Structures are given as C-alpha cells and as structure tokens.
Amino acid sequence: MSGETLPELRIPVTRKLIVGGAIATRDYQDVHHDAVAAKERGSPDIFMNILTTNGLVGRYVAECLGPGTQVWAVKIRLGVPQYPDDELVFTGEFTPGDDGTGQVSVVGRNRLGAHVTGTVTVVLAEEARE
Amino acid sequence: MSQDDDALHERLKAYEGKSAGEGGRGPDPVNDPMIRHWCEALGHPAPPDGSAPATMLQVWTMAGYNGPTGRSENYLEMFRLLDEAGCTSIVATDCEQEYLRPLRPGDELVYDSVIETVSPRKTTKLGSGHFITTRMELRVGDETVGTHRFRVFKYAPAKARKSSEEAATKAKRPRPVVNRDNAGFWEGVADRKLLFQRCDGCRTARFPWLPGCNSCGSQEWTAEEASGDGTVYSYVVMHHPPFPAFDPPYAVGLIELAEGVRMICNVVGVPYDKVRIGMPVRLEFAEVEDDLVLPVFRAEEAV
Numbered sequence: 001m002s003g004e005t006l007p008e009l010r011i012p013v014t015r016k017l018i019v020g021g022a023i024a025t026r027d028y029q030d031v032h033h034d035a036v037a038a039k040e041r042g043s044p045d046i047f048m049n050i051l052t053t054n055g056l057v058g059r060y061v062a063e064c065l066g067p068g069t070q071v072w073a074v075k076i077r078l079g080v081p082q083y084p085d086d087e088l089v090f091t092g093e094f095t096p097g098d099d100g101t102g103q104v105s106v107v108g109r110n111r112l113g114a115h116v117t118g119t120v121t122v123v124l125a126e127e128a129r130e
Numbered sequence: 131m132s133q134d135d136d137a138l139h140e141r142l143k144a145y146e147g148k149s150a151g152e153g154g155r156g157p158d159p160v161n162d163p164m165i166r167h168w169c170e171a172l173g174h175p176a177p178p179d180g181s182a183p184a185t186m187l188q189v190w191t192m193a194g195y196n197g198p199t200g201r202s203e204n205y206l207e208m209f210r211l212l213d214e215a216g217c218t219s220i221v222a223t224d225c226e227q228e229y230l231r232p233l234r235p236g237d238e239l240v241y242d243s244v245i246e247t248v249s250p251r252k253t254t255k256l257g258s259g260h261f262i263t264t265r266m267e268l269r270v271g272d273e274t275v276g277t278h279r280f281r282v283f284k285y286a287p288a289k290a291r292k293s294s295e296e297a298a299t300k301a302k303r304p305r306p307v308v309n310r311d312n313a314g315f316w317e318g319v320a321d322r323k324l325l326f327q328r329c330d331g332c333r334t335a336r337f338p339w340l341p342g343c344n345s346c347g348s349q350e351w352t353a354e355e356a357s358g359d360g361t362v363y364s365y366v367v368m369h370h371p372p373f374p375a376f377d378p379p380y381a382v383g384l385i386e387l388a389e390g391v392r393m394i395c396n397v398v399g400v401p402y403d404k405v406r407i408g409m410p411v412r413l414e415f416a417e418v419e420d421d422l423v424l425p426v427f428r429a430e431e432a433v
Contacts, residue, residue, distance in 0.1 A: 011173070024164075024171035026192035041219060042287045050222040051188055052172065058185030059174040067175035071184035075226040111370060 003093035006064040006104070011056060013048065013110070015084040021052030048082035053108070053116050060090040061104055061120050068125030072101075076118035086110045100124045135251040138215055142208060142248040142260060149244055150205040150264045156190040156239040164189070165235070181232035187268065187276050188227070190239045205245065208262075209284070216286040217259040224263075224281035231275055239275070241268045246279070259285025301374030303418060312339040314353050322415045324356040324425050326391050337391035358413030359388040360427055362397065365405045381405040385427050393425075400429035 011017070022032035027049045030037035038046045057076055062069060082088060092106040101123050108116040158164065165182050168174065174183055182190075193199050212218075233239075243266035251258060266278040308316050315338070318325035326337040331348030342349045363386040369379045383397040383405060397405050398416070411427035418424050 017171070020171035024168040025186075025189045026194045028195050028197065050225055051192075054188070054225055054227075055168065055172045055174060055183070055185045058183055059172055062175050062177075062183070068178050070232065071229055073226070073228045074185055075224075077224050078222065 003095040003105070006060075006092040006094055009060050009063060009090040011088045011090070013082055013084055013086045013088050015046065018046055018048050018052070018082070018084055021055070022049050025049060025051035025055065027051055043081070045083045048115075050076075050078060053078065053082065056088065056090070056108065057106055057116060057118055057120060060092060060106060060108075061122060064092065065094065065102075065104070065122060066125050066128045069128065070123040070125075071120060072123060073121040074118060075120075076116050078116055079114040080110065080112035082110055082115045083112075086112075088115060100126075100129045138211070139248070139250050139260070141211060145204055145208045145245050146247055147244065148204040149202045149242065150266075151201045152242045154191060154200045154241045154243070156241075157192075157194060158190070160190060160233045160235050160237040160239070162235050177232070179232070181234050184229040184232065185227070187229060187233070188225075188278055188280075190233070191241055191266070191268070191278075205264075208245065208248070212260065212284045217284045219257065219259075219287050220282050220284050221256065222280065222282050223261065224279075226279040228277045229275070230277075231273075233270075233275060237270045237275070239268050239270060241266050241278075243267070252283075254283065254285070255288070256283065257285040257288040259283055303375040303422060305422065311341050315339045318353065318355070319415070319423055319425060322423075324358065324387075324413055325353040326356055326387070326389065327351045328354050335389050335391050337387075337393055354389070356387050356389055356391075356413065360385040360411050360413065362386075362405060362407055362409040362411060362427075363392055364407060365397065367402050367405075379403075383411070383427060385411060396424075396426045398426050398428050405429070 019033045031041055031043060032046055032049045035046050054074060054076055057074060058071060061071060088108050088110050090106060090108045092104050094102055094104050096102040104120040104122060106118055106120060107114055160182050168186055168189060169176050177183055243264050246263040246265050249261035251260060261281055261283050263279060263281045267274055268276040268278065306316060315325055326335055327339055328335050328351060329343035329346060329348050330350035330352060331343060332346040334343060334345040336344060362383050364384040366382050367379050368382060372378050379402045381397045381402040383395055384392055385395050386392045397411060410430040412430050413425055414428050415423050416426045
C-alpha cells in the first residue's frame with residue numbers, strides 16, 4: 001500500500017517557543033535561551049534544542065493521526081538549525097502496516113532548509129482505524 | 131587525516147562499549163504538572179489516557195538547572211580528551227527512541243547508558259571533530275520501558291564565518307562561458323550593444339544565441355541590435371541560498387525585449403520587492419567588476 005500524504009503543520013517559531021521548549025524539556029544549555037552566549041559560541045542566535053524538535057515531531061503525528069495514537073519509535077536526524085522568527089513546516093506521509101500499525105515519514109523545514117528528517121512508528125487508536 | 135587525528139581516534143575508540151553512566155535516576159517521577167507544562171509549551175495535544183507523550187521520554191532523564199550529573203568517569207575522561215584536542219563545542223545530531231510502553235504518572239525511571247561508537251575525525255560545516263553515539267536503556271523497576279540512542283558531534287568550531295557582506299565584496303561573480311555559438315553576443319556586450327539573432331530563413335528572432343533556428347531549422351542568421359526597450363515578463367526574488375558575490379535579496383527579471391525575445395537579467399533602479407510584471411525597463415550596461423560588463427535593465431518609472 002502506498003503512503004497517504006498527511007496535512008501540513010506550520011509552526012511559527014518564536015523566541016518564546018524556543019526558550020519555553022528548552023525549559024519544558026529541562027534543558028538549560030545557554031545556546032537555547034541566551035542569545036549573547038549563543039553568539040559567543042559561534043551561532044548567530046539561540047536555536048531550538050533537539051528535545052523540543054523531537055516533541056514537535058510527536059505533536060505533528062498526534063495532530064495528523066489523533067491524540068490517541070501510540071508512538072512506538074521515533075528516529076530523527078537534525079539538519080539546519082532552527083532559529084527564532086521563522087516557521088517550521090512539517091510535512092509527512094503515512095504508510096499503514098498490519099493491525100493498525102504504520103510508519104510516518106516526516107520532514108520539518110524552515111527557511112534554511114530541512115531542520116529535521118525522520119520516521120515515526122505508530123499504532124493507531126482503535127477509533128482511527130479504517 | 132593526520133597522524134595526530136589517528137592517534138586521538140585510537141584513544142577515543144577505546145571508550146566504545148564502556149559505560150557512560152550507570153544507575154541514573156530521574157530527578158522526578160513521571161508527573162502531571164511536567165506533562166502539562168511540556169504539552170503547553172510545545173502545543174502538543176494531551177494524551178487522552180493521561181499518559182506522558184512518548185516523545186517526552188528524554189525529559190525524565192534531564193538533570194535540569196544545575197546541569198548533568200551521574201556521568202561515568204569514562205565519559206568525562208573521553209570528553210576531557212576531546213576538549214584538550216580543541217573539540218570544545220557540542221551539538222546533538224540524531225535521536226532514536228523506542229517506547230515499549232506508555233509512561234504514566236508515578237513511574238520512576240532509572241537508566242544506564244553505554245558509549246556505542248566514536249567516529250573517526252569528520253569535518254562538517256560547523257567544524258572538525260568526532261560523532262559520539264550513546265545508547266541509554268530506561269527502566270521502571272526491572273521493566274525496560276524505552277531505549278534512547280543519541281548522537282552528538284563534539285567539534286572544534288570552524289573559524290568564525292565571514293558575514294555574507296564581507297564574502298560578497300571579496301568573491302567575484304562567475305564569468306560567462308564564451309563559446310563559438312555565443313561569442314558574437316559577448317563581443318556585442320563588450321561594444322555596449324545587446325545583440326540577438328534573426329533567422330535568415332524564416333525571420334524569427336531568437337535569444338539566447340543558438341546555432342540553428344528553432345522554428346525552421348536554418349543555420350543561417352544575422353545578428354541584430356536590440357533597441358533596448360523592454361518590459362518585465364516575469365521575475366523571482368532570490369532570498370536563499372546566498373551565492374558568493376551576490377547579496378540577497380535581489381530580483382532576477384525575465385525581460386521581454388521590444389523585438390519579442392526574452393532574456394534573464396538583473397533589474398536595477400528599483401527595490402527588489404517593487405519589481406512588477408509589465409513594468410517598462412530600459413537597457414543599460416553595468417560594469418559590475420573591473421573586467422566584467424553585463425547588460426542590466428533599469429526600471430523606467432520612479433516607483
């Protein structure tokens with residue numbers, strides 16, 4: 001069975017989201033909240049931490065396939081950094097497997113290119129199975 | 131790779147398979163307030179069964195405000211070696227997680243991690259260093275509830291990159307590729323003339339320069355000088371990626387000449403975001419570098 005294209009999710013990436021995501025994931029590395037420190041480390045600005053990116057991949061899957069979807073595995077690779085004042089646009093494709101399982105291939109792009117590329121293995125909630 | 135790099139990699143490889151931290155314990159049990167805060171910040175829908183979102187897994191292992199603790203002596207030693215070799219910066223590159231069962235409030239996580247692999251010296255855009263992969267196994271009591279493989283790049287930062295402006299002033303524009311099919315065009319440009327071809331067989335005008343006519347196939351043609359009047363037939367604005375010698379954003383126009391042929395050219399005399407389809411433009415020649423003259427089109431009306 002071929003994949004089903006999932007709707008696009010556009011997430012405005014504000015400074016608030018990057019800092020809020022870092023703190024909600026208990027990541028206090030200065031490059032995720034302190035622009036001055038980030039510059040000293042050679043980055044033009046603060047950037048999103050991988051735990052937030054991973055969580056947003058989870059959010060994309062939950063929004064597309066329903067909040068009752070069980071996530072069994074996530075594999076992500078980071079590409080370009082995610083700086084503030086940009087948009088992170090998720091696109092994906094769902095390939096159903098047996099017994100309500102499936103794989104989502106997902107890409108999150110910003111204006112610099114692909115920020116995250118990955119695959120998510122899921123089990124759909126009973127009511128979401130066709 | 132230098133001998134020093136090899137020697138360092140040998141020393142780093144010795145850490146493969148060694149513990150990166152044993153008997154780690156989550157600072158807090160899985161709990162509703164942290165789940166709620168995480169869902170709120172990330173805009174994540176709350177799981178209807180009250181469990182923690184799966185992709186929150188690593189959060190339960192984070193030490194928080196005062197930074198990591200509980201890392202093994204091996205791990206710290208390996209990082210010291212890398213720091214001493216100038217690889218002082220770190221960035222996460224990959225994360226692979228498996229969730230064997232949903233985590234619920236009250237679950238108390240313990241975890242061990244192992245240094246899986248240390249790559250040979252690699253050079254990326256960020257700098258030169260080593261990829262380190264660790265694998266963590268998370269348990270509640272004796273039950274394995276998840277695994278977490280994490281790759282970081284520990285590197286010596288490349289020299290601060292020049293700003294794009296600096297790069298643009300230094301780098302030269304690409305030179306035209308002149309061959310026998312288009313030499314006549316570039317000779318015209320050198321004389322400040324914009325020449326197109328007209329087929330001797332069917333009188334069709336053509337541009338860019340080609341040996342034969344697209345309409346009738348004739349290889350006979352005559353060069354004609356364009357009057358220099360044109361309109362913007364279409365355009366794009368280049369924002370990204372930046373190329374050396376070009377300073378984005380800038381407008382690239384597809385100009386239709388009064389004689390009917392179209393050419394791709396810079397539009398000048400108007401901000402990049404004020405270029406419009408149908409805008410009348412007029413040919414001029416710009417000396418963009420000491421030895422490079424190019425035709426450009428200037429917007430005719432003040433905008």
